[in-house]
Amino acid sequence: xxxxxxxxxxxxxxxxxxxxxxxxxxxxxxxxxxxxxxxxxxxxxxxxxxxxxxxxxxxxxxxxxxxxxxxxxxxxxxxxxxxxxxxxxxxxxxxxxxxxxxxxxxxxxxxxxxxxxxxxxxxxxxxxxxxxxxxxxxxxxxxxxxxxxxxxxxxxxxxxxxxxxxxxxxxxxxxxxxxxxxxxxxxxxxxxxxxxxxxxxxxxxxxxxxxxxxxxxxxxxxxxxxxxxxxxxxxxxxxxxxxxxxxxxxxxxxxxxxxxxxxxxxxxxxxxxxxxxxxxxxxxxxxxxxxxxxxxxxxxxxxxxxxxxxxxxxx
Numbered sequence: 001x002x003x004x005x006x007x008x009x010x011x012x013x014x015x016x017x018x019x020x021x022x023x024x025x026x027x028x029x030x031x032x033x034x035x036x037x038x039x040x041x042x043x044x045x046x047x048x049x050x051x052x053x054x055x056x057x058x059x060x061x062x063x064x065x066x067x068x069x070x071x072x073x074x075x076x077x078x079x080x081x082x083x084x085x086x087x088x089x090x091x092x093x094x095x096x097x098x099x100x101x102x103x104x105x106x107x108x109x110x111x112x113x114x115x116x117x118x119x120x121x122x123x124x125x126x127x128x129x130x131x132x133x134x135x136x137x138x139x140x141x142x143x144x145x146x147x148x149x150x151x152x153x154x155x156x157x158x159x160x161x162x163x164x165x166x167x168x169x170x171x172x173x174x175x176x177x178x179x180x181x182x183x184x185x186x187x188x189x190x191x192x193x194x195x196x197x198x199x200x201x202x203x204x205x206x207x208x209x210x211x212x213x214x215x216x217x218x219x220x221x222x223x224x225x226x227x228x229x230x231x232x233x234x235x236x237x238x239x240x241x242x243x244x245x246x247x248x249x250x251x252x253x254x255x256x257x258x259x260x261x262x263x264x265x266x267x268x269x270x271x272x273x274x275x276x277x278x279x280x281x282x283x284x285x286x287x288x289x290x291x292x293x294x295x296x297x298x299x300x301x302x303x304x305x306x307x308x309x310x311x312x313x314x315x
Contacts, residue, residue, distance in 0.1 A: 001066075001110075001174050003183035005314050008150050009167050015124070016147040018157060019164040019185055020107050021078035022070035023087050023305050027106070029055045030062045038305040046092050050099050050140040051106055057138055060115050065135070067108035067144070077161060080282055084241070084301035108135055109144035112174055120174040127174065158188040190287060192217075192294070195227055195308045196279040197258040198272045199249055202234075210237070210245050213299065214272060215281060216259050221310045226260040227277050230292065230313075232269070236284075236299035245302075252276045280306045 025044070028035040032055050036045040048069060071086060073079035085102045089095045111131040112120055119127050128146070135143055147153045154165050164187035172182035194215035202211025212234035218225040237245070252275040263269050285297040292313075 001176060001183065002179040003166050003185040004179055004181050005187070006181070006184045008154060008165065008186045009169075009184055010150055013169055013171070014150060014167050015170055016150040016153045017109060017144050017166050017168065018153070018162055019166045019187065020068040020070050020144070021080050021163040022068040022083055022107070023303075025067060025069050025106065026112075027051070027054065027063075027065040027067070027108075029058060029060070029065070032056065040305055040307050042305070044087075044305075047086060047089050047095050048099075048104060048106070048140075049092070049096050050104065054106070054138065054141055057136060058134055060134060062113065062115050063111065063134060064113035065108050065131075066110035066112060067106050067141075069104050069106050071102050071104045078163070080300050088302070088304050104140060106141040107144045108141060110174065112176075120176060123171045123173065124168055125170045154186060154188060162188070163191060164188045190285050191300075192283050192285060192314055193303060193306055193311045194230060194233075194281050194283055194294075195258075195277045195311050196275060196281050197227060197229070197277050198269075198274045199245075200232065200234075200269060200272055206242070210242055210249065213245075213281060214259075214263070214269060215283070215294075215297075216277075217311050217313045218309065219312070221312050225309070227258050228292070228313075229259040229261075229263045231294040231297060233281070233283055233294070233297040233299050235297075241299075241301070248279060248302075249273065249275055252278055278308050280304075280308050280311055 024039040026037045034052060034055050036048055038044045070078040071082040073082055082102050086098055089098055111127050150167055157165055167184045169182040194217060196213050197216050198214035199210045200212045202209055212232040214232050216227045216229045219228060254274050254276050257274050258277040280303040282300040282303050283297045284300055286295040289295050
């Protein structure tokens, strides 16, 4: 179930949570075994070895949890950049090594199945009551706190530099795979997923390598929708990430511009290297311009848990 962007709804019908800056994960527990699945239905169990002990702590044989894996920075705030060091690892020994360097926490906020019972037709308040009884805080997992005062939580997340708030209607059912107005996300920092459609060479030490990514979004989710150009991003890259992006770009190179219409006029790019539009990047930015471009965007990392065909403009 996905939230819709919008203004903060208020009133007794709503409860509020922090919008965690991480990777959405479903945790399937059955007979003491754990399987972790990403938003795009990839098995990512091997990436998060510190969650292996979760099933043994649950007073249930089978359960399906929904939540967000986060990694915190030195300031204690969730950092998508740090999480990047973990989320693409598919080798068990490498994942264990990195778990010692970049610890994560699984923040659980919903319960969809319990011991053979489908809970998606229950109201959120009932699902949450069962979740509170099921999950105790552990070394790498905890529950997402609930708040009654939405405006106060927005003020607090703004002050602390967090990503935002999610408002959830207390009586809402869990409509799997759907984006609904029963969950509303309110971002206090501008963030946007973007499809990478090409790159420009850099200058100086980055000559011949990626200097900026050319990014865009689909007008509508789903295969076949045009990719609209939204600008270029040339900051936020670490040296290891530039090397990784370079390898990925080599595999996705194409002679065909993926943007429709191609960038022209003030957007015209000289010497662009076009890519098949398969990579999804997470960006921070100041604002949308009047002509639909990102102002002062900065690269945060690639999202391996999102399909490019689903990336649309978020507000």
